[in-house]
Amino acid sequence: MALPDIVEVVRTLVAHSSVSSPDPRHDQSNRAVVDSLAEWAEGLGFRVEVMPLADPTKANLIATLGDGPGGLVLSGHTDTVPFDRTRWSTEPLELVEKDGRLYGRGTADMKGFFGAALHAASRFKEGMLKEPLVLVGTADEESTMNGARTLLDNGRPTARRCVVGEPTGLRPVHMHKGILIEALKITGQSGHSSDPGLGVSALEAMHEAIGALLAIREELQAEHRDEAFAVPVPTLNLGRIEGGDSPNRICPSCSLTFDVRPLPTMDLGETRDRVREAVLARFSEAAVDIAFESLAAGVPAFRTPADAEIVKVAEELTGETSEAVMFCTESPFFAKLGMETIVCGAGSIDMAHQPNEYISRDGLDAATEFYAQLIHRFCVEAP
Numbered sequence: 077m078a079l080p081d082i083v084e085v086v087r088t089l090v091a092h093s094s095v096s097s098p099d100p101r102h103d104q105s106n107r108a109v110v111d112s113l114a115e116w117a118e119g120l121g122f123r124v125e126v127m128p129l130a131d132p133t134k135a136n137l138i139a140t141l142g143d144g145p146g147g148l149v150l151s152g153h154t155d156t157v158p159f160d161r162t163r164w165s166t167e168p169l170e171l172v173e174k175d176g177r178l179y180g181r182g183t184a185d186m187k188g189f190f191g192a193a194l195h196a197a198s199r200f201k202e203g204m205l206k207e208p209l210v211l212v213g214t215a216d217e218e219s220t221m222n223g224a225r226t227l228l229d230n231g232r233p234t235a236r237r238c239v240v241g242e243p244t245g246l247r248p249v250h251m252h253k254g255i256l257i258e259a260l261k262i263t264g265q266s267g268h269s270s271d272p273g274l275g276v277s278a279l280e281a282m283h284e285a286i287g288a289l290l291a292i293r294e295e296l297q298a299e300h301r302d303e304a305f306a307v308p309v310p311t312l313n314l315g316r317i318e319g320g321d322s323p324n325r326i327c328p329s330c331s332l333t334f335d336v337r338p339l340p341t342m343d344l345g346e347t348r349d350r351v352r353e354a355v356l357a358r359f360s361e362a363a364v365d366i367a368f369e370s371l372a373a374g375v376p377a378f379r380t381p382a383d384a385e386i387v388k389v390a391e392e393l394t395g396e397t398s399e400a401v402m403f404c405t406e407s408p409f410f411a412k413l414g415m416e417t418i419v420c421g422a423g424s425i426d427m428a429h430q431p432n433e434y435i436s437r438d439g440l441d442a443a444t445e446f447y448a449q450l451i452h453r454f455c456v457e458a459p
Contacts, residue, residue: 077115079198082440083178085191087171088112089154090180096134096155096219098371105133106215109154109187113137113213116194121202122211129215129226136223137213138233141197142205148454149210149238149415150197150447152189153217153406156182163431177434184423188435189241189443192422196447206458209451210235217406220372224409231413237386237454238415239447240407243423243435246442248390250418251304251400252407254377256336256348256370260285260355262319263365266328275326279319281364282330285355286314289334292354296347300339304400311337312351333371337402340379348374378408378417386416386454393449394420401425420446 079085092108114124117139127136137154159168159181166172168181178188193211200209210233214223227233242249262282267275289312297309312334319330338347352368359366380387387398398418403425410417422439 077119079116079119079194082191082195082444083171083173083437085116085194086178086180086183086188086440089187089190090171090182091169093169094155094182095158096216097158098219102158103219106154107133107135110135110137110213113154113190113211114139117211120194120198127226127230127232129222134215134223136215136226137211139211140208140233141200142202142208142455144207145234146236146458147208147210148450149212149233149235149410150193150241151212151214151238151406151410152186152193152241153215153223154213155216155218156185157218157429160431165432173437176437178437178440179432179434181433183435184243184433185425185428186242186421188423188440189421192440192443193241193447195444196451199448200451200456205455207455208235209455214406221375221406221409224406225373228409228412234413235415238410238417239386239450240405240410240417240419241421241443242405242419243421243425243428244401244419245424246394246420246422246439246446247396248387248394248398248418248420249401250382250384250387250398251340251379252377252404252419253305253310253337253339253402254344254375254408255404256338256344256374257372258334258336258348258351259369259371260332260334261329261367261369263329263367264327264363267326269324269326272326275328276363277327278330278364279327281359281362282317282319282332284358285366286332288355288358289314289351292351296342296350300341302339302341302400305339305402307402310339310342338377340377342377344374344376375404376408378405378411380411380417384416386418389450389453390418390420393446
């Protein structure tokens with residue numbers, strides 16, 4: 077299958093709805109996106125592997141050009157978040173080109189990346205490469221990150237360096253925060269509100285628990301600080317609370333969901349334990365039941381040293397100083413696979429997950445040139 081013009085690549089991928097969501101009412105397969113990428117990559121001479129996930133409707137793509145150790149991975153996720161058509165000025169699954177911008181769900185986050193990566197790769201033939209080029213497309217980044225977790229479980233791919241093409245305005249990113257997403261449920265005892273002794277209010281207990289969460293947030297922020305981040309401290313956000321059913325009934329149960337975004341100096345598991353222990357310590361003799369649940373496995377914070385070669389080369393090619401961001405990516409998983417990793421792609425993260433999402437054509441062209449220069453540096457010249 078011949079590689080279409082870059083706009084047509086993005087148009088085709090946008091038309092394949094590939095929403096991933098923890099809510100099964102919205103969750104969709106990504107196989108149509110993976111199949112299109114596989115056909116184009118094979119047409120460019122790549123050896124293509126489609127790696128199924130535990131959910132057979134989901135798969136990763138690993139496409140390799142060249143042989144041997146080392147090399148460069150260009151990676152992106154194939155899924156998008158859900159969308160509400162009523163908030164869009166255009167049809168989200170139909171690419172619209174206007175005033176130099178390409179509108180459609182996933183254009184910036186991050187189907188546009190695949191257009192740039194494929195067109196950069198199309199400039200090279202296998203015989204030109206001293207070290208391999210690997211194109212990766214993952215599933216479920218927007219929900220469970222099970223695609224990246226499956227890669228890690230399988231020890232694939234192997235390479236020396238990796239670029240995750242999330243939208244950064246083509247500024248190299250060498251560091252980002254992690255995330256924990258937690259649920260807390262407190263169960264008390266219902267009773268008639270006229271006599272507090274008839275029950276135990278879970279809502280009042282949650283008030284105490286929230287005080288503990290805010291206190292541990294202050295402790296963590298006092299202990300950890302990194303001025304490289306726009307928000308230089310770890311954050312803890314109280315996201316949703318629900319409890320009780322009637323003003324004249326003692327509340328029998330109350331639930332809270334919250335997230336924690338740790339800095340690279342913080343271990344993910346230790347942070348989770350500290351937060352939970354801070355709450356449990358408030359209820360050592362209480363007549364309520366306290367239950368925690370992790371709503372997702374969590375993503376560790378990420379950091380590649382600022383003097384790493386991939387960082388320095390990316391700064392040289394883009395003319396931009398590497399930076400830290402507060403959103404999460406799949407970079408920690410590639411780092412755990414032993415790769416020097418950065419995040420760098422066209423488009424703005426401010427457009428991600430928004431109605432009327434777009435990426436500029438100029439941005440795609442600049443990203444194509446950047447990825448081609450990286451391929452030449454790390455796969456053709458291959459120090």
